Amino acid sequence: MIAPMFPITPLLPELQTVLASKSRLVLEAPPGAGKTTQVPLALRDAPWLDGKKIVMLEPRRIAARAAAQFMAQQLGEPIGQTVGYRIRFESKVGAATRIEVVTEGILTRLIQADPELTGIGAILFDEFHERHLAGDLGAALALDIQHTLRPDLRIVVMSATLDGERIAQWLDAPRISSPGRSFPVRIEYPPARTQESTEQHLVRVTRQALEENEGDILAFLPGRREIARVQGMMHALQRDDLEVVALHGELSLAEQQLALAAAEGGMRRIVLATNVAESSVTLPGIRVVIDAGLAREPRFDPNSGFTRLETLSISQASADQRAGRAGRVAEGAAYRLWPQSRRLDASRTAEIMQVELSGLALELAAWGSAELPWLDPPPAGALAQARELLIRLGALDAQQRITALGRRMLELGATPRLAAAALRAPEALHALVADLLALMDARSPLRGEQARSDDFRTRVSALHAWRDRRSATGSGHAADAGALAAIEQASKGWRQRLNLRSAASGMPHSHAVGDLLLHAFPDRIARQDEGNPLRYTLANGRGARLHEQTALLGEPWLVVLDLRHEARDSLVLSAAPLDPRVLEQDYPEQFRRVRNVRWSEGRAAVEAFEEHRFGAIVLERRSVPVQAEDAVPALLAAIRQRGLDGLPWSEAARRLRLRMQSLREWMPELGLPDVSEAHLLATLEDWLGPYLQNKRKLDALSEDELSQALAALFDYEQRKQLDAQAPDxxxxxxxxxxxxxxxxxxxxxxxxxxxxxxxxxxxxxxxxxxxxxxxxxxxxxxxxxxxxxxxxxxxxxxxxxxxxxxKGRYPKHPWPEDPWTATPTHRAKPRGT
Structure with a gap:
């Protein structure tokens, strides 16, 4: 088969020459240059490979399948021979495979399983500019291996929009750039109308774009929900020559292949896509891009401990890359649905800087070191928080070394939280575990009113009803059948990984879901407050509340799976009830009896309690006598809360403090003590603590005792200086x-x-x-x-x-002509004068 010409083709000999003598290379090439498919093919027979395999990391499953399929077609072979791919729950490789396209989790497993990378001669990191966490980790691990075990290993970093100079410095590698192939693209900024939603704006601009341009249209939206809404609105265009297709990561393989295929003769195609279509896949016939300027990206909220997908404005690099899609085959147009005056960030932020890092921390513990050659090292605070979670889950020991459970969690391939839940589950519930792994990793399939349900069990019920061959609506659940099909496909993959032959069906008992998931979220166990049925206290000490229409009203114990952080009590978005006896059985070490001493503002006294706790949740409390050694810290805490004005200062002591503060400022050489409020509060234990012994209330401290405590801060000589230099x-x-x-x-x-x-x-x-x-x-x-x-x-x-x-107003008082020599007096003039 004759290989087609791509913009990257003239650079392939140079690339081969560089890698013959260098072990690292940075390749910059814009979308459409052919780097993803042509570079692996050009390198597969390189002498330095010596028959070894090329592994190419592709961030997205859609792109991994498509790239492998295209390369196999170029070789005239079926997928799985010379070229294959491996993604989660799917593998098309064989003994003869020389080029293997993998997604990010697969690469990390390959490296951890065999640090010498036996049989692998090169690793290619495609679309590195997307800066996914697993890509950064994979590159750092590969560099570590190259430095220590495999100096012959080749590492190639490829990207369409990349800070090539910075990457080349990091890798200490030569840099090759391809100009690509691009036709002029006209950029327009059609304004939105008043009260017009993003979806309505996009449909209106689509009508305009169809009239003004030829060819197919690629429209970028942030996520599947927005794509579904726009699909439902496209009938307003009233055209018979249009085919509207979706492209996002939750589609089945057949649906993805449909979106990537060319339109049939006489038809024009509108592809509604997430950012998976920015650079990783080839879409034939696109002449127009309509860009909402939004993407859905993970963000970790350290306040709540949750990672959630947030809809954010894209970077300028992404906007340019999206627009470039319109100029692949001919002149095109890009319609941007944001004001031209808006300034975008130059490039996207690396995931490692903004996501939860427990998965990374577990990988580093398995590797044995976090001291890797990072492009951007993980933030120390987020990494420490992740390690604390792993210790709680049992994946790390107290010395932060990986445990046997931690290694099994890595092998399973789920997130650490979910892996911990799966591996702690009784064997009889493994089929339900597979469903929970799939459901937790996906968006809710519920629609309509049920989409607002905060009871996670409703999702399980919807999946089981759909699986039991009842329609999504006929089963009593308003659910998206397509979403349920995708969740079922993922559950099937987990069942295979867990060696299960059959799926769960029916509705599990009321606590089964919560009893399993509590092992994933032991820090988010919540107990209902006695005085407020909508409010809960979490094991991590935070407060949470149910909304007024909650489906969980009356549940005494919950495991909270998702919440929205708010200033006072966070709002529970998803939770499941649990049986507290499971906590007693599986987490006995977290049940403690503690003595709690505190200041009661209402009683103006120190009080003591003995509390039975699970984490920060108080299960039982009884009053106990206050011990002398307990009272002083509580009294000092109360003083700090109230401030020094709450103490019984005598007028003499108050004036003494003011004189001392003033003279200390005027004559620092005297070395007088600091009696400012800030310093006295900071050192309460030293100067006031001894005078609070055997006291339970602040009003037991007398004015004399407080004055003595203050006077004890300075010696006789300092008091003499004070009286002389700042007299009362x-x-x-x-x-x-x-x-x-x-x-x-x-x-x-x-x-x-x-x-x-x-x-x-x-x-x-x-x-x-x-x-x-x-x-x-x-x-x-x-x-x-x-x-x-x-x-x-x-x-x-x-x-x-x-x-x-x-003088006229006060005639009885002296008003001498000469005040310099007049006799001073505090009285009026004597009578008769």
């Missing part, structure tokens, strides 16, 4: 002692009647003369006349005016 009061010329008011960060304030300062020329100072006192000069009636730190200037400039104004 000043003796004014009238002979009276007048109090100074201190406030940290401000000069002290002296409030004094004007007549008491006659004869005083300058403003008093404290802190060794560094800080002038702020004088609040008062009238004979004690009302403010002037605020000043310049007494000399007041006598010279302001006093004559003050005297003129107040």
């Amino acid at each position: 009061s000043l003796t004014v010329p009238s002979g009276q002692a007048r109090r100074l008011e201190y406030s940290p960060g401000e000069p002290p304030v002296l409030a004094v009647k004007l007549q008491e300062l006659f004869g005083l020329a300058d403003t008093p100072r404290v802190a060794g003369g560094r800080v002038p006192v702020t004088l609040h000069l008062l009238s004979p009636a004690g009302r403010p006349i002037q605020v000043t730190q310049d007494l000399h200037g007041f006598w010279e400039r302001t006093y004559p005016e003050v005297k003129k104004e107040l």
